[in-house]
Amino acid sequence: MLLLLILFLSIILGFLYIRYVPIRGVPCVSSLNQGADSIKTVDVRDYIQSYNDPIPGSTNIPVMYLTRNYHELSHMQVFVVASNRLEKNISIRFLRKKDINVVGYRLTSCKCKQKAKYKPA
Template identity: 45%
Template sequence: MIYLQFILFAIVFSILYKRYFPVSGVQCIDIKNTQLEKRNVLLDLRDYDVSSKDPIPGAVNIPIAYLKRYSHTIPKKEVHVIAENPLEKNIGIRYLRKKGYKVLGYTLTECTCKKAGSAA
């Protein structure tokens, strides 16, 4: 019985970890920084209806729900993730890292970075 409880706890913890714990080593960067567009791939993980109302010039728009299917279309460069909320950010960055992409930073459209380069 104790083994079953431990296995159940481990499964629940891993699900919560992937979704809600912040990704380490990735900084919040203000999207208004023009240097990002030249050297990185801007990857917009927001839904199509949200990103069409507030488009980001030069960004590759692949909603988080389609990331697994269309990740092969992302150029093999350093990636800057644009997400609507921390859940999209965490899931997207972890998936991209698993596929071998180097994620340099992220921007959340719900809030702005307190300081450029601060971890959030």
């Protein structure tokens, strides 16, 4: 019984970690520098939000479709645009697990003051 309780708690804590614990090493930035042409901007918001508020030059791949379409981003540096922290955490963790270099993120509801420093891969 105790083993079952420990297993159940570890599964719950794992889900909470993936969804709500912030990601280290990926800065929130307002925009990319001018020389960041090799960085691909990926909009992980759903199709309706990205249609109503488009981001020029970005590729829209909603979080739910990342498992199908992450291969389009392989061997690239990626900048993630999300509408909330949950989308940001899940998408960045998934992309990092697939060995895709995430250089920064931006939330549409948050205004970051910092600019990204471009580092070629």
